Amino acid sequence: MTIEVLIPVRNPTExxxxxxxxxxxxTDKNFSVLVSDNFSSTGCEQIEKAMNQxxxxxxxxxxxxxxxELGRVEHWNWLHYQAKADWLKPLFAGNWLEPDYIEAIxxx
Numbered sequence: 001m002t003i004e005v006l007i008p009v010r011n012p013t014e015x016x017x018x019x020x021x022x023x024x025x026x027t028d029k030n031f032s033v034l035v036s037d038n039f040s041s042t043g044c045e046q047i048e049k050a051m052n053q054x055x056x057x058x059x060x061x062x063x064x065x066x067x068x069e070l071g072r073v074e075h076w077n078w079l080h081y082q083a084k085a086d087w088l089k090p091l092f093a094g095n096w097l098e099p100d101y102i103e104a105i106x107x108x
Contacts, residue, residue, distance in 0.1 A: 003106065016046045038070055
């Protein structure tokens with residue numbers, strides 16, 4: 001089973017780092033992360049920092065962006081459509097996962 005964590009962002013703040021830190025701390029790193037940027041005008045350095053941190057932790061991550069800005073729910077729907085994994089976990093900036101979350105899902 002493949003697992004992908006989906007993170008929609010727009011103008012992320014420092015709170016986004018808590019989300020990324022929880023992913024980097026996972027005991028099982030057999031998952032990927034898909035970050036969808038909905039035309040951020042600020043916080044782009046937070047997204048770049050997140051991508052670097054995930055890569056350094058050995059987690060496959062990719063960043064996507066539509067050619068046009070979407071409404072919030074449209075963005076979430078589009079992000080889900082872009083995912084490729086068997087199991088999807090949406091996660092919003094500021095939310096986090098406990099360190100054994102992915103491991104527990106993989107055993108299920």
